[in-house]
Amino acid sequence: MGKKSRVKTQKSGTGASASVSPKETLNLTSELLQKCSSPAPGPGKEWEEYVQIRSLVEKIRKKQKGLSVTFDGKREDHFPDLMKWASENGASVEGFEMVNFKEESFGLRATRDIKAEELFLWVPRKLLMTVESAKNSVLGPLYSQDRILQAMGNITLAFHLLCERADPNSFWRPYIQTLPSEYDTPLYFEEDEVRYLQSTQAIHDVFSQYKNTARQYAYFYKVIQVSGHPGAVSAAGRWGPRVAVPRPVPSQEAPSSRRKALFPHLQKRRRGRVCLDLPSLAASIQPSVALG
Template sequence: MFDGNREDFFPELMAWAKECGASCEGFEVASFGEEGYGLRATRDIKAEELFLWIPRKMLMTVESAKNSVLGPLYSQDRILQAMGNVTLALHLLCERASPSSAWLPYVKSLPADYDTPLYYEEEEVRHLLGTQAVQDVLSQYKNTARQYAYFYKVVQTHPTASKLPLKDSFTFDDYRWAVSSVMTRQNQIPTEDGSRVTLALIPLWDMCNHTNGLITTGYNLEDDRCECVALQDYKENEQIYIFYGTRSNAEFVVHSGFFFEDNAHDRVKIKLGVSKSERLYAMKAEVLARAGIAASSIFAVHCTEPPISAQLLAFLRVFCMTEEELKDFLIGEGAINKIFTLGNSEFPVSWENEIKLWTFLETRAALLLKTYKTTVEEDLSALGKADLSPHSRVSIQLRLAEKQILEKASASGRAKRLHFQRRLEEGAALPRYEESDIALLENEEAADAKLPIILRKLEEVVEEEEEDEAGSEAGLKEAIEECLEKTPLLLNGGKAVYGTDAGQKDLAAAAATVVEANGDDGATTHTVKAEEATQEEASKAVDSELDMNQKGLTEGPKLSAN
C-alpha cells in the first residue's frame, strides 16, 4: 500500500491538519497497546472544553466524491447514488491511488487492515455461531463480495469509468479495506447549506477511541467545521476518548471490529409478535397501536436492571392481557389515559398480568440460552487459552456477553414473578393512577420506565433502519442484476472467503447472485425457526406456570410465527 509503518505517517497527518486550519494543540497521536492508536493529551484538558475542530475541506464526503474523478460515474450509477457508504469506499480508493490527492496524508494514516469480520478466518467466524451477530457477519461478507463483482465490471467496461485510477488494479482486498475503513469511521454531517445530512470521513477526530458517556461532537455550520468538546477532565498523557453512541457489542463487533467490555448499552435483540390467528388479536393489536407499538416488532433485553425497556414492558403487558383487561384499556373508564401507564412499572395491569409477563420473560430467556452451542463455563475456559487469536477472542467474548445478559434477564424475570406472586397471595391492593400521574410520565426523564410509551425507543429505531436497508437492497436488485448478467466472475486478487477453497466458491456464488433480504437464505431460516420454537415453548411455560400457581386464570397468549 504505502512504504513504511503506519506511525511514520502521523507527523504528516498532523502537519496537513494544521495547514488546513484544524486544531492540533493539546494532543498527539499515540499507541495504547491493545486499544491501538488514539489521541493522547499533551496538556490538561477540562471537561466540555473545545479541544478539537476539523474544517470541512479536510472531510471526505459524498459531496467531495461527486466533485472528484468519481463524479462522472456517480452521476450515472444508481447504486452509487443510493448508497453513500459505497460511494465513500470508492472515493477513498481513488484518492489512495492518486499521488496528487489532497487527502493523501489522511489515507496514509489509515490502518493497512482491520479487525472487522470481513477479515475473519472461517474458524473465527464459527465462534460466532449462535450469536445474533452471525447473520449480520455473513450478510456483510456476501454484500461486500457482490458489490465488488459489480464494480469490477463497471470499472473495466463503463465509459465514464475509463479515467478512474482503479482500472489497472482493483482487487477484492482493496475493496474490503475501503469498506472497512468507511464502516469503522463514517459519520453523518450536514451538507454545506444545512438542508440535509451526508456521510463523511473525519480525519484526525476518527483517531479517538470509544468509552461510555455522551455524544460530545457536533457540527458548527457557521464556522463550517466539525467540533468536539472533552467528554471529561483529562490529565496530561491520558488518552482522550469519545462516545460512539448507544451501540450493543454485537454492533461494535460487526461494524467497528472490537468488543467493549464495559458497555453500558449492551443488549440482546428478541423478536415478538401477537399471532394473527389468536382470538384476541384485533383487540391486542388495537391497544398496541394506541401505544405506538407494532403487533410484531424487534425489542431488546438489556444488560442493565430492569432488563426490559418501557416499550417492551408495555408490549408484554398487552400480550398477556385477558379479554376483560383488553376491554378496560379500549372502552373502560379513562381508557385513553391508561395507555400512558402501560410502560410504567409502578402501575401494573393486574397482579396476574405481571406474573404472566415475567414468567414469559424468565422462560424465554432461558430457552434462548439453550440455542447456543457452548455454555458460559466453556466460554470462560476458552478465553483463558493463550493461543486464542484476537478475532476468536472477540467472537467468544460476544457470545459470552449475550449469554450473561440472557441469564440476568431470566433471573430478573424469576425474581419479579415471585414478587408478584407474593403480592397476589397477600391480597395487596393494586396501585391506581391519577390524571396527575400522566404529567409526571410526560416530564420525567430520569427513569426509562416512566417515559410515556408513545416516545420511540432506540430498539425500534434500530429495527426500522434494518428494514430500510433491506428495502434499499431489494430496490437495487434490478440494477445489479442488469450489470452482472452474463458477466464472468472476476475476483482479481481476492482472497478466499474465510481462507478456504469452499469459501471461495461461496464468494463466487454470492457475488454473482443478487439475493433478497437476509431472511431468504437457509441459515437465517434456521435461526428464525429456532426463534419461533423458543417463543412457543415460552408461551407453554407461561400457561404451565399459571396452571400450577394461579387457579382460574385465562389461557396464556399465543405467539405468532415471525
C-alpha cells in the same frame, strides 16, 4: 512535507498475477455477483452458501495478489506528516497527542485539562472526504450515471477513498497513508475462525455482511471495468473495496445538521457533557471485503 512518501505495488513471489487476464477476474466477479444476488438459503444452508461465496472471493484475491497499493514504513511513521498537513490546512493540532493504546490501537490523548463543552478540536470542511468531493473527483462521471452510488453515500465514499489511495498526488494522502491495512473484524477472519461463531447469535450477521459486501464489490468491479474510468479501475484492482462507514459531522455554520464524511483525527463520543475525542485515527473507516 516531512519524509517523502512513496507508493509501491506489492509483487507476488511468482509474478503470476501480472499475467492474469482481466477477463478471468471479470468472469469470477460476475459469478460472485450472481451467487450473492440469489435468495437467502433455507434453514441450515447458510454455512454452505458462505463457503461457496468465500471460495469465489479467495479465487479473486489470488488473481489480484501483488496488486495492492502499499506505503513505505509503518503507519505511525506518517503521523508527523498528517499533523503537519492538518495544521497547514487549518485543523487544530494543539492540546492532544497521538498515542498507541495497545489493544485499542492508536488514538488521541489530551495533553491539558479540557473543560466541559470546550471546543478543542476542529477540522475544516476541505479536509473532509465527502460525497461532494467525490463528485468533483475522477468518480464524478461514474457517480452521475450510477443510481446505486447516488443512493448509497457510504459506497461512494468507499470508492472515493480507493481512487485517492491509488493517486500518488492525492490531497488526502497524508491522511490515507495513516489508515490501517487490515482490521480485526469477522470479515478478515479465516474460515475456521468463523466456524467457531456458528453457535452464537452473531453468525447470521456475519453471513449477511459478508454476502452483502461481496455483492457490492462484484457489482462495482464490473461497473468500473465497463465504465473505463482509469482512476476507478486502478483503485479497484490495487486495493479492493473497503466500505466506509461515514460519521455524522457537526457543522459550525449549521450545528443541528449532520454531514456524513471521512475525516482525519477522530470519531467523537459524548460522555456526559464532555465531548471526548479519543478513538483510533481510522475510526471513520470500516472494511467490507478486502480483495488483493
